[in-house]
Amino acid sequence: MNTKRLKIIAIIxxxxxxxxxxxxxxxxxxxxxxxxxxxxxxxxxxxxxIIDMIPGIMGYIGRLAAPVFMFCITVGFRYTKDIKxxxxxxxxxxxxxQIPYILFTQxxxxxxxxxxxxxxxxxxxxxxxxxxxxxxxxxxxxxxxxKDKNIIIRLTPIIAAALISYILNTEGGYVYIIYIxxxxxxxDLSILKKAFIWIFIIVICRLPLLFHLxxxxxxxxxxxxxxxxxxxxxxxxxxxxxxxxxxKTHISKTFKYLMYLFYPVHLILLYxxxxxxxxxx
Numbered sequence: 001m002n003t004k005r006l007k008i009i010a011i012i013x014x015x016x017x018x019x020x021x022x023x024x025x026x027x028x029x030x031x032x033x034x035x036x037x038x039x040x041x042x043x044x045x046x047x048x049x050i051i052d053m054i055p056g057i058m059g060y061i062g063r064l065a066a067p068v069f070m071f072c073i074t075v076g077f078r079y080t081k082d083i084k085x086x087x088x089x090x091x092x093x094x095x096x097x098q099i100p101y102i103l104f105t106q107x108x109x110x111x112x113x114x115x116x117x118x119x120x121x122x123x124x125x126x127x128x129x130x131x132x133x134x135x136x137x138x139x140x141x142x143x144x145x146x147k148d149k150n151i152i153i154r155l156t157p158i159i160a161a162a163l164i165s166y167i168l169n170t171e172g173g174y175v176y177i178i179y180i181x182x183x184x185x186x187x188d189l190s191i192l193k194k195a196f197i198w199i200f201i202i203v204i205c206r207l208p209l210l211f212h213l214x215x216x217x218x219x220x221x222x223x224x225x226x227x228x229x230x231x232x233x234x235x236x237x238x239x240x241x242x243x244x245x246x247x248k249t250h251i252s253k254t255f256k257y258l259m260y261l262f263y264p265v266h267l268i269l270l271y272x273x274x275x276x277x278x279x280x281x
Contacts, residue, residue: 002249003072009240010068011262017062018266020055021108022274063233064240066129070176071241073133074184077140087137093260094130100267101128107274129171130263135161136180175205191242198238206231
């Protein structure tokens, strides 16, 4: 599998994940009630499938996207002709994507039932994932620049990128920086070794999420669904990258920029879709 196919899988996965998040909750209920009419006596089952299971499955599919994008960033780092232009390009699209990302995030909150007073202010919304990918690229650049130094010094840019991502509140934060770095350093291991090592990486990196969920509701059973989707779903995405053929793939400029543009464009389109749907209900 080459990076072109991986990127296509990633954008489809991302789109599948984002779509249900901007559909107002009233529409999910209306769909469930409408379908229930055809299945008398099974209203609860239909509601569970429509309101819970379908968005949940789409969420699992969506978790494939981030690890694949992070992996592709490390491949791009290895094969790019000009790393500085590559970094600049990623950060340029990060800034371009931020307003669409804010609009999408706020429409997601409205769709889930937030009132205007409960809405997250735009200045408190995370920086989008492109910023995290850019920080990861910069970290790898300096990691390689310091290859003649001892391991502690070499790890300094990775730690710095993780701290910056945490302070700036970029999407995925320090966990995604760790993932990017691990994709890079584990690239030459066998599939079997990577399969086992990544289990521990994902579980360890998701422990803070588990503690956070337990602080919120103090109920492990309520925390399990979120933990499952953020461990199992991510692991499946990571597993897909094991089948990368490790060869440089020719990607046209048109395809390359379509991949970059897809992110902000699809967020804007989903925002306008939410506005259309919310005007109906």
